[in-house]
Amino acid sequence: MLLAYLLFLAETATIVVASLLFLAWSPWGRKRGKGPSLQIIDLGQRLEERAVQLLRQRLPKKQAKALCKQRQKARQQRDKEDQQGCLYVIDFKGDLRASAVETLRQEIDVLLAARQEKDQVCVRLESGGGMVNTYGLAAAQLLRLREAGMKLTVLVDSVAASGGYMMAAVAEHIVASPFALVGSIGVIAQVPNFHRWLQEHNVDFEQFTAGKYKRTVTLFGENTDAGRNKLREELGEIHAQFRDLIGRYRPQLDVETVATGEAWLGERALELGLVDELATSDAWIQRAAETQKVLALQFSTRTGLAQRLGLKAQQVWDGIWTPPLA
Template identity: 55%
Template sequence: MDFLLEYSMFFLKALTIVLAIGAVLLMGVMAAVKPGNRKGELTFDNLSEEHQALVEDLHQGMLDKKAFKKWQKQQKAVDSSSQSRLFVVDFHGSMDAHEVEALREEVTAVLAMATKDDEVLVRLESGGGVVHGYGLAASQLDRLRQQEIPLTVAVDKVAASGGYMMACIANKIIAAPFAIVGSIGVVAQLPNFHKLLKKNHVDVEMFTAGEYKRTVTVFGENTDKGRAKFQHELEETHLLFKDFVQKHRPVLDIQQVATGEHWFGYQAFELKLVDELLTSDDYVLKQMQQRQVFLVKYQLKKRLSERMGLAAAATLNSLWQQANRLMVWR
């Protein structure tokens, strides 16, 4: 019995290694193949109908048959054709803001059908990231403002730095009481290994054309002049950030709030960084009383290499768990 357990554990570990090598080779081959257009799927989910079905199910479960029929008769028929609409878009931003690829498709779809009587709600969650990525994301939301379609941004958790750059585009910003808001500042950091390399007698040579093609580096020796230039660039970026926020939210005391600090919803409301303390859930429920609410979502299709990678990862995880169980049984 001990021999069988030992052999099973060895076999599973060997199989894990073989599958891992195979997965790496497969992903390498797929990466070498020129990818085609990554088409996605655009969906419109009727949140109003889903909510109404939920309410009806709850009443049916809580009321007797006679009372439930009476409740049904009291419900007025909703004529969706005569109502305006609220289009809900979710944006959960990462450091590189790659989610803007889906956002642009969602905004384009909304613009194709929305009117000035409709409204767009963006449920925003982001701690910020690269300037150019969030600048593009903010520009996508500005497309709605340019067409005079009312835009509301809801912050349930965090909209800081680049996230707030996006939020300030809106006609109205709502936030949960303890959501993190603000951080109107710019930060950059990088390690420098020059002293370590010098200690080990390793030289790194860099050749540039243009005085400020490189200001600070990871491996070379940084100069005071290069540091000063880099700091100047950060200050210029911060100034552009402040001007951008002030333009879209003139009610702000920009010198007070553009210190790089962040605030909770309660504080942000007092500083006029947000217009109302309210969660996105409550806002959507209120809007359902007067509008048809639709969730707009664009989902990119995963490449074959990505699907294979996920499948391989799941297989490896399963095999590793089995190997661990064998070790425990023993």
């Protein structure tokens, strides 16, 4: 029964792959998404417009008109003086592969090209972590802002764990909501192994490599103690680099205490020094909008059907085989 089920799965996978190939080569599948477009939203102005709309409904017409005119004049004066520079807001919602890093790179390119004195950047970050190399790249992209002299703040509403905290740690200021999950400074790798099942069904698996440690563990071959130990050694090296990064940009932290792979809620994270302030991103940005111009930036790209299906297939595969994750 199990063998019949596996054959059914193989047939299904073949049909899915054939369908994806057909879509990829069909006219509508080959159609590429439009190039990225930059959207800019004045968050302070949008908030003011909604407040004015509410005031016009709540207050007598004459009183509302006078108050709205007064508020508009005050905001125009603040924007004109521009004493604190502009606060730019960008978003990063991380998946296992940190696939949003490409958009992040483009946003940072624009920010650096347009930066003025006293301009600042805040990143609304939500990520439970993922692949070490891509999250390391995302953290390096954020470092470009600091190296250019732009103050960087990271806002965490729900989670900045593992690779997500790797990104947050390079900021000068980290703000988390009281119940945000923060930390998880650790590394993990896991992989299923079907070697014994293949042996039971007289199926040989052959793998050829050059280099003693080209492949330490495998899905279908027989894993050895030497291979497992080598993988543990590699994970230890990655963890050590992770700890070094945290210690470099958060020197006030007791790395030995926090680099255990544990994650903490916002209030405890504040006590440990993982974050610097407790607030929601909405409250923090609204306060900032009272004294300076706040612009939200976002690059958007329309993707084709084949691209979206390919992404879904990749997500399924990521759930089966997990490389070293931070």
